[in-house]
Amino acid sequence: MIVRDAPSLPQLLFAIKGSIIIQIAPRMLFFALYTAAVLGIDRSLYPLPHVSIAAMGIFGVALSLFLGFRNNAAYDRWWEARKLWGGMIADVRSLGRELLLFLGEGPARAKILKTTVAFAHLHRGWLRQSDTVAEARRTDPAAGDYAARRNPPDAALRELMLVLEAEAAAGRLSDMGRRTLAERLASLTLAQAGCERIAGSPLPFVYSLLVLRTSYLYCTLLPFALIETAGWFAPVVSAIVAYVFFGLSAVTDELEHPFRDVVNGLPLDAMCRVIEISVAEALGEAAAEPMRPVDGVLS
Amino acid sequence: MIVRDAPSLPQLLFAIKGSIIIQIAPRMLFFALYTAAVLGIDRSLYPLPHVSIAAMGIFGVALSLFLGFRNNAAYDRWWEARKLWGGMIADVRSLGRELLLFLGEGPARAKILKTTVAFAHLHRGWLRQSDTVAEARRTDPAAGDYAARRNPPDAALRELMLVLEAEAAAGRLSDMGRRTLAERLASLTLAQAGCERIAGSPLPFVYSLLVLRTSYLYCTLLPFALIETAGWFAPVVSAIVAYVFFGLSAVTDELEHPFRDVVNGLPLDAMCRVIEISVAEALGEAAAEPMRPVDGVLS
Amino acid sequence: MIVRDAPSLPQLLFAIKGSIIIQIAPRMLFFALYTAAVLGIDRSLYPLPHVSIAAMGIFGVALSLFLGFRNNAAYDRWWEARKLWGGMIADVRSLGRELLLFLGEGPARAKILKTTVAFAHLHRGWLRQSDTVAEARRTDPAAGDYAARRNPPDAALRELMLVLEAEAAAGRLSDMGRRTLAERLASLTLAQAGCERIAGSPLPFVYSLLVLRTSYLYCTLLPFALIETAGWFAPVVSAIVAYVFFGLSAVTDELEHPFRDVVNGLPLDAMCRVIEISVAEALGEAAAEPMRPVDGVLS
Amino acid sequence: MIVRDAPSLPQLLFAIKGSIIIQIAPRMLFFALYTAAVLGIDRSLYPLPHVSIAAMGIFGVALSLFLGFRNNAAYDRWWEARKLWGGMIADVRSLGRELLLFLGEGPARAKILKTTVAFAHLHRGWLRQSDTVAEARRTDPAAGDYAARRNPPDAALRELMLVLEAEAAAGRLSDMGRRTLAERLASLTLAQAGCERIAGSPLPFVYSLLVLRTSYLYCTLLPFALIETAGWFAPVVSAIVAYVFFGLSAVTDELEHPFRDVVNGLPLDAMCRVIEISVAEALGEAAAEPMRPVDGVLS
Amino acid sequence: MIVRDAPSLPQLLFAIKGSIIIQIAPRMLFFALYTAAVLGIDRSLYPLPHVSIAAMGIFGVALSLFLGFRNNAAYDRWWEARKLWGGMIADVRSLGRELLLFLGEGPARAKILKTTVAFAHLHRGWLRQSDTVAEARRTDPAAGDYAARRNPPDAALRELMLVLEAEAAAGRLSDMGRRTLAERLASLTLAQAGCERIAGSPLPFVYSLLVLRTSYLYCTLLPFALIETAGWFAPVVSAIVAYVFFGLSAVTDELEHPFRDVVNGLPLDAMCRVIEISVAEALGEAAAEPMRPVDGVLS
Incomplete structure (x- = not known):
């Protein structure tokens, strides 16, 4: 994630990262050259x-709506994924x-909290x-x-529960405590399954096809509409339209898979x-430094 | 579900699956030929x-908005269905x-977990x-x-509860345990009813009629607008517009029924x-392999 | 609710129900004739x-957005109502x-479940x-x-609670059971109040006025824009525009009141x-047939 | 709130209330006269x-999107407020x-329920x-x-809790009862704070400025675009555009503050x-009539 | 936050704050002068x-949709942040x-509530x-x-829990009380983590780049489209378009970071x-005045 503010003018002109x-x-x-060739x-x-630019306008609106839809859906996935991790931090x-x-x-408390850290790492790895x-x-x-099981983070949570069960069997954990802690683990389980869902269910493939095919068709037809209406600006306009449509598509592709x-x-x-x-401070141990962005990017 | 990444260029041009x-x-x-005939x-x-292309533009915007609405609603159904199943996995x-x-x-735990697997299969079958x-x-x-009852997955959950009741009657399940497990079953019940809702309540039929009728009207009138503005490109433009409008409609029809x-x-x-x-690992038994996509499709 | 699939071509042309x-x-x-008269x-x-069609385009976009907003809001009401009923089914x-x-x-269990059925019917009646x-x-x-009280379904739920209280007073219902069942009733209460909210609070009237008035103004001005741009197609275009705008308005009016x-x-x-x-199967009694759509409509 | 159905034709033409x-x-x-003067x-x-109407179209689209955004946000506030009150009714x-x-x-139950009614009135007053x-x-x-405190409805809820505490101290309220009732009060507290949030945090002022300023600029420039394209209809078109843009703004202003x-x-x-x-029926007392709309308006 | 009503006409013309x-x-x-120079x-x-204004229209629509998306996302962050703080108020x-x-x-109650106030201040500081x-x-x-720890508000909540634990160890807090209060603290923890999420995860940087770059490209090309269509109004139109596009961007930048x-x-x-x-009134102490807006702004 890039942790940077609104771009400054030079960044705006030259920023490449992100x-x-x-x-x-x-x-x-390609589309600039192609347009120049057509011209x-x-x-x-x-x-x-020639094609009237108004005819292009009609499916330009439709295309914008589809791109907008895909973008919304991808951003929602990204933001939901962030919420799930935020919820896991709160749960811990x-x-x-x-x-x-x-x-x-x-010792049981320390053991459980440390296994929770392992859960987080295994979940990230998964x-x-x-x-x-x-x-x-x-x-x-x-x-x-845990890593040898089909679902390593789930195995870590199972291990947590075994510790709790041992405490309960030893009479050190009341019924109410069992319930409270079981609910907390269920909350972690739900967040984990939510992340799995986002990682395992991409946006329906048919959208990518529909949007990309329409974008290519659009950019292929566009020069015939620009001949009259944009004159020698036509290659520039083609390049900008390609920038807007393929740019948004590329953003969508990145946000669609928020864990990559x-x-x-x-x-x-x-x-x-x-x-x-959080775990170190809860245990009264020395806590590491938070990670700092490297070159503006937090990994 | 197609588990494929952003399409490559050849896929883009030739992909047919999905x-x-x-x-x-x-x-x-049809609309290409019809347009050629009109021309x-x-x-x-x-x-x-002739009809001015601007006149077409007006209802093109309206039509795009309706298509966009139906598409959003269908995608929301698809994604909610996926969330409900994800929640069921977490619940198990x-x-x-x-x-x-x-x-x-x-044995009671094993029996309950195995019946839960049966519940999932019966729910899928329903x-x-x-x-x-x-x-x-x-x-x-x-x-x-269970399958002989009106609602087989519901019967499976009822069976689960009978096992719990027997354990409770035998004094092996505390009041707190009853409550905790009853809540878990209620959560499964809610997810099941949510899936039934999506399967049983399609998008209002009137939308399909309105959108499809308007699309046909649009494509029927379009050639009279393209005569002047697109010249010999007119059949191509007509075909593309049909691709965009009917293509989105077809996508919507598939996503509207996410369980098919x-x-x-x-x-x-x-x-x-x-x-x-998940159940096999919870019981310490050998777990099957996760299913792999066959030809890019996970069934 | 119409339970039909995507319309077939003949349905598309001739379907009238729904x-x-x-x-x-x-x-x-009316607007076709009016346009013919103007022409x-x-x-x-x-x-x-004459009015330029582009001038009409401007407020056509605005009008489409308003219609789209009202339609979204009405559909959300319809779908939320369906969710509330789905939640009630799960609660039962x-x-x-x-x-x-x-x-x-x-007997107490049977009594409560049967009163729940009465609750559902009274709620539907309300x-x-x-x-x-x-x-x-x-x-x-x-x-x-119950029906003699101001709020019959609420009276039915109150009756349920009296049965529970009697069981509790007789020592047959533990504290934990009271709490669990009270939560279930609270969930039914919330769903009931949610339905009352939807039934009792229509979309703000001002939207209907704004949208309908603008639609009429639009259709009244449109012929003066179509004179030049649509020629003898003008009455057809006017009729289609009226179909799209008033059609969406009419759909919205139906979905806005999902319980009618x-x-x-x-x-x-x-x-x-x-x-x-669900209640019959829970009680082990013979269950009725689910209702079947009559002529494609489920009432 | 106006509780009226879809407007009839005469209402449509002449309704002023709402x-x-x-x-x-x-x-x-003003804008009609101004346009006539320009013409x-x-x-x-x-x-x-002259300005080309197409140039106006560009920012017409932008303006429509902003108006649409503000309208959505205001309606969401209105509907969320309604949901919060509906939730309070269910809570009671x-x-x-x-x-x-x-x-x-x-007597404790009666006292608590009656204080809840006072809470509702004080909340409404606040x-x-x-x-x-x-x-x-x-x-x-x-x-x-209660009214003498900084936050009267909060004081009423505090009073409720004191009654519960007294019952608990007297041994008439079990631990489970305390918890269940405390949760119910917490739910009321959350709804109250939600209403306070909506009442106290208007939509960011900058939106009002941006939208209104842009609307005025738009209507000021519009006549120069209508000179060619709308002829002697220009004042009418100007008035309609003003109706649509300022009308939606005015609706937004009303719904933004749902409690006024x-x-x-x-x-x-x-x-x-x-x-x-609800309280009267719960206590078995005679219940008042529900309020009826006066002249179509429920206050 | 500016707590002002709909702007009056003079405000509209001259308001600068907000x-x-x-x-x-x-x-x-700049863009007005640049347009004048081009002209x-x-x-x-x-x-x-020259570029046809219709060609600009196409990407004007796309740009409006992107700006609209970013604006929606930023407003959602702002409003979610407000909801989280509103929830914290209710939790307290x-x-x-x-x-x-x-x-x-x-004394334990007073200590806990006072530490909650410290939590709120430390959270705000963070x-x-x-x-x-x-x-x-x-x-x-x-x-x-607390402030010496990595996460001061989290340390304050930890302190709260230590007080509760001491009470529990001393036998003054029942199991049910522990659970109820632990849930309340978990709710505060979740709200705190939610605020951290919003503060720490800006909107993806790529959107800012895409939107700003497209806006600059748009405004750079626009004069070549306005030459024919807006005549000597061209600089005014350019300035207004810059106002709308950069204005919305600037609003988005402010709302994206709701805690600044x-x-x-x-x-x-x-x-x-x-x-x-709230804490003072709960403790029966003299409560301070609520803060008043200074010059229309509540800090």
Whole structure:
């Protein structure tokens, strides 16, 4: 995630990080050249058929609405994913406090909280399809065992429950405590399943096809409408239209998958660090520094 | 559900799976030919009345808004259905843990979890109007009895509660445990009723009529507007407009019914498998493989 | 509610049920004739002032946005109403199970569940302002008494609570059971109040005025814009525009009041039947058939 | 709130109540005359510069989107306010039932329910900045004391809790009852704070400025675009555009503040009466009549 | 936050506070002059290429949709932030009442409520990155200690829980009381994490780039379209378009960060005062005055 403010003028002109310009520059260039070629043929060789710009306007509106829809849906996924992680951070903090109230400060509480940190790392690894066992093992030596299961973060939560059950069996956890802590774990479970849902269910593929095909058709027809209406500006207008349509598509593609390790993705590393800090402070241990953005990007 | 990334250029040009092109190609062809005919008559036989493209623009905007509305509503149904199933997966995992805490690892817990798997299969069968009793019977031999009731998944949940009641009557389940587990079942019940709602209440029929009728009217009038403004491109423009309008309509029709077994439908089979895996791991049994997309499609 | 799939081509051309065409045909005809008159006067008698179609476009966009807003708001009301009823169905099923767990199978449970059916019928009657006492009395002979109160469904819920209180006073209902069942009743109460809210608070009247007045103004001015731009198609375009604008208005009017007994209203009768079936199966009694659509309409 | 159905044709033409026509008529007239003046000068004295109607179209679209946004936000506030009050009505009914179950029918229950009615009146008074102490005193003689505090409805809820505490101290309220009733009060507290939020946080002022300034600029420039395109219809078109833009702004202003005592405001008086009736029926006392709309308006 | 009503006519013309006019005036001026220069060159030196205004219209619609999207997203953040603070106010009031019910009026209750006030101040300080320790210390002398931790408001909540634990250990807090109060603290924790989320996760940077770059491109090309269509009004139209596009961008930038101490930001100081008043009244102490807007602005 890029943690930067409104762009300054120079950034606006030259910022590349966080921009999608590099990705779409070839297409912009292609459509500019193509438009120039259409214009050149029309003016020098023989007149090509023209399309009224008003006819383009009609499906320009439709295309804008579809792009807008996809963009909204992708942003909602990104923001919901952020909310789910925010809820997990709150759950971890509340868990620390509820353990204090119902179990007291003891080894079971520390064990549970440390396994929660491992859960967060394994969950991050699952979502990013990267190996986070080493980090999970820093607080919970058994993290490797969880990682051997089909769903490692779920295994970590199961382990938590076993600790609670042992405490309950030993008479150290009241019925009310069991219920309160079970609810907290259910809340973590729900957030985990929510993240899995977002990671595993992309936007319906048919939208990507529909929107991209329509964008290409639009940009292919556009020069025939620009011949009369934009004159020698036509290649510039084509490039800008390509910038707007393919740019928004590219943004949508990044936000649609909020857990990927891209500059506009969610800072899962930093959020796991926040959880580590929360647990350390709850246990009265020395807390690490929060992660700082590197070159404006929080990973 | 198609689990594929942003389409590559060749996919973009040729992808047919997950596309709706086959469904709407006849209409695109029809309107292209019709437009060519109108154009031919106008140019060769005698001039037809023209409509200004601006007049078409006005109701093009209105039509885009209606299509956009229907599309939003259909996507919301699809995504809500996915959320409900995601919530059910979380509920099953939490149920496994709460049973551990309140009942301990014993036959009752195993029985309940296995009946939950049967519930998921029967629920899937109800939603898809397909026969899933055989799969449900794999974990719960009594699944055939549930299937004989008016609402088989509801009967499965009732069975769960009878097991809990027996445990309670035998003094093995505390009052707090009853409450906690009853809440979990209520959560499953709510998700089930939510899916029934989506399956049983389509978008108001009047929208389909209004949108489709307007689309046909639009495409019928369009050639008279394109005569002047698009020249020999007119059939192409007509076909593209038909592609955009009927294509979005077709997408909407698929997403409106998220439980149907179509390529853009929800992967209920795969999600039932996730539930099976979660239960198997909770019981410490060997878990099946998650389902893999076949030819890019998860069923 | 019309339970039909995407319309087939003949339906598209001729479907009248669920369509709003009959309601708005007079207005379509009127504006077609009016446009023909304007056109005739302009061409034969003396030229009338013209309005540019672009000027119409401006407020066409504004009008489309307002219509779109009203339509969204009405659909949200319709869908929220459906969700509330779906939640009530889930509540009734959960109630059946929770009574089993906390009260056991006995006369009190049967009494409560049967009164719940009466509640559903009385609630339906309240929302539709129709007399449903006879149906309510089928399961609860005291339904007539509830109906004599200001808010009959609320009286039915109060009766439920009295049964619970008697059980509690007799020592057959634990504190935890009281709480669990009180929560279930509170959930029904909330759904009931939500339905009352939708039934009692229409969309602000000012929107209807604003939208309808603007639609009439638009259709009145439109012919002066179509004179030049649509030629002899003008009456057709006028009729289509009237169809789109008044048609959407009419749809909105139906969905705004989701409880009315109209073809696009919610199938309250069928949902009460679902509740009856759920209760019958929970009590192990013979369950009625679910209601079937009559001529494609579920009432 | 105006409780009227879709307007009939005569209402449509002449309805003034609930309409915002009176408020904006001066502006409509002004812009009509101004447009006529511009037109007269252009035609008789010397030609003024013209603006293309298409240029106006561009910012017409932008302006429509802003107006649409403000309108959506205002309507959401209005509807959320209605939901909060609907939730309070449900809370009061549930409170009556839960008191029955946990405290039984006694003086404490009556006292609490009557104080709840006072709470509703004081809350309404706070939101409308009107004096409702007399009405609150009808059911709770101590209402005057609450009214002397900074936040009278909060003081009424505090009083409720003191009654509960006394019952608990006297051993008449179990721990579970305390919790259940505390949750109900917390729900009322949340609804109260939600209403305070809506009443105290208007839409950001900058939107009003931006939208109104742009509307005025638009209407000022419009005549120069209408000179060519609308001819002698220009004053009419100007007046209609002013009607649409300022009309929607005026609607937004009313709905933005849903608690004010205006015709499109929420019927707080009627909803307090519903609460009175619910309490009376819960206590078995004679219930007042629900309030009836006066001249189509429910206050 | 500006607490002012709909602007009066003079305000409309001259209001500067709360307006973003000062911020964007340079850009409006620049584009007006630039347009005048383009126009001058075209008319006096040699004709420049023209762009059809319709071509601008196409991406004007797209740009409006993007601006609209960003604006919606920013407003949603602002309003969600307000809701979270409103929920915290309700939580504090409910906390006061629940402490009364479960702990009684004693020093522990007072200590907890006063620490809650410190929590609110520290939370505000964290969100605004300002020093609020002095204000927090007014009610809780240990506020300085909390401020030394990584997350001061979280430390304050931890302190609250320690007090509860001591009460529980001393036998003064029942199991049910523990659970009820733990839930209340969890609710505060969730609201705190929600605010952190909004403060720490700006809208994806790529949107700002895309929207601002497109706006600049638009305004740069616009004069070439206005040459023909707006004549000598062209600089005025350019300035207005710049006003609309950059104005909305500037509004979005302010609302996107709802906790910053700007005129359109949330009144955190005033809301902390509301919390102080609620606590004072709950403790029966003299309550401060609510904060009054200074010059129409509540900070």
